[in-house]
Amino acid sequence: MTTENWNDDARPTTSEGWTARAKEVAAVLATDAVERDQANRTPHAEVRLLKDSGLVTLLGPKEHGGAGESWETAYRVVREVAKGDGSIGQLLGYHYLWAWAARLVGTPEQIAAVEQLYTANNFFFGGAVNPRDDDLVIADEGDVLVFRGKKSFSTGSKVSDLTVLEGVLENSGEHVFAIVPSDQDGITYGDDWDNLGQRLTESGSVLVEDVRVPWSSAAGYVDKQFQALTYNTLNVPTIQLVFANFYLGIAQAALEAGLSYTAQHTRPWPYGGDNKESATEEFYVLDAYGDLQAKLWAAEALIDKANAQLSALLHAEREALTPEQRGEAAVLIAAAKQRIIDTGLEVSTRIFEVTGARATASSVGLDIYWRNLRTHSLHDPVAYKRVEVGRYALLGELPEPTWYT
Structure with missing residues (x-):
């Protein structure tokens, strides 16, 4: 992995600028993501990349050198980084949660101390x-x-x-x-x-x-x-939505990798009776990619809706949050998570059907997307997320806060 040095560059000042910065980071990560995955080495250089790019202090207060950005921006940044490398997208998303942990459950004095400490020093959380x-x-x-x-x-x-x-x-x-x-x-x-x-x-x-x-x-x-507040219980919805966003990034990267491989390498089938000159003209290929793209767009729209709703709650007054607001956000996040898991696993599996046998080579690395999604999506049973949404739809019940809800 070759790294960019942003130390001499002006930091972005808008949400769009930070999203563009995340895309630059993802482009660096993507150059050798397969090789680094296979080597399985401790990602010191990758974390240094996150620090140098300024992404680590995205949520940090401006008075201490942070960007003072919103969670809505942070979620999009996690998604973009995950397109380049799902592992590093997860690390960054977890960092954002832990960087916000003092604000979630801490006292005002603890919040001020922690946010100054990590922002001023560009510290990374585990x-x-x-x-x-x-x-x-x-x-x-x-x-x-x-x-x-x-x-x-x-x-x-x-x-x-x-x-x-x-x-x-x-x-x-x-x-x-x-x-x-x-x-x-x-x-x-x-x-x-x-x-x-x-x-x-x-x-x-x-x-x-x-x-x-x-x-x-x-x-x-x-x-x-x-000192208990309803706001304390936003920790689980916040991390569950981190999951949904880096799942989406991985799935989007899988689709992009499949599209690129098909356009450049996949050969048309010569025994169909209506032989095509290119795989990009094959009806079954176009049908599959149309289906997968539509499903990903739908999942993205649902996740974006959840991002906006939860971000508004996270940046509002802590004492003002009601259990009903919390519960409604949790239901929406449960719906978004279950949808991107199902869609992401489908995308990362079906791309092999439209790229062809040669695309299974280890050097191509298309398996990385399914492996990443399959591994982390087992964090907690997705069936329980479907049940949460079902109870809300059928019975009008909001989920009670637990360590996984």
């Missing part, structure tokens, strides 16, 4: 968060919390400057989030992420041994009591 398992236990030692345990997944932590730890407080069972330096003796990375897809996300295990955090850094806690 997260060792898996609320499904109580595998990280927190001991209360007076003014200090001590994290101990092992997380099965820690996306991006090894290439990050800051890591969001999530654990369960002994005795109370309360979940606590805290931001800590990633490079420290108490955190050991397992280097055991070797999965089918999203191979460059550094999503392996992490061992946490006696990581000490002052109570003042426990996100949202005042005098050891969590």
Whole structure:
């Protein structure tokens, strides 16, 4: 991967400018995405690319050197980067969530401190968060919390400057989030992420041994009591929509790769009785691409609608959010996620039908799109997203907030 250096360039000042910058980053990533996927090396250079381009501080406050952009822009940026490399799109999307984590659950003082810290220093976030398992236990030692345990997944932590730890407080069972330096003796990375897809996300295990955090850094806690708001529960819809956007980026890249290969390499079938001079004239090829493009446009429109709706809530006053607003956004996101999973998997599979046998060569790398989508779309069962939408449509029920809803 050859990297561009944007350090001497003026930073974009509009949403459109940042989307264009993301496309430039994606173009760099796409040049050797297949080779880097096959090598499965830790993506230090890729994260440096995100930093140098200015994308890391997209949501950061302007007074600290950030772009002060909206989540609607951030979602589009994630989508564009994922077109170049699905793994790096995921890393950037997760970073945006963790960069916003203090705003989601923190106190005003914590929000100000965290946003200044990461924006001014161009820091990149990872997260060792898996609320499904109580595998990280927190001991209360007076003014200090001590994290101990092992997380099965820690996306991006090894290439990050800051890591969001999530654990369960002994005795109370309360979940606590805290931001800590990633490079420290108490955190050991397992280097055991070797999965089918999203191979460059550094999503392996992490061992946490006696990581000490002052109570003042426990996100949202005042005098050891969590200050609950409905706004706190936007964390799951926010990350679920991150998923939908980088799924869409991967699917769009798959379709573009198929179209390009067909136009340049696929041969027409010589035994059809109505032989064509080019594969681009084949009726079944045109039919397939027309079907897939229409479905992707529909998924994109639904995701864009969800992006606009959730972004408005994320940038509104935290205290003003109602459970109804939260629930309606969650339903729309559930619909968008299920639609892009189904469509994305179809696109990344059917492109082989219209590119031909030679397109299955490892050097072509068309398999990367299906592998990436198939791997991450198993994060949580999509059937439950369909049920959420079904309950809303049939019964008028809004989903209750959980760690996956």
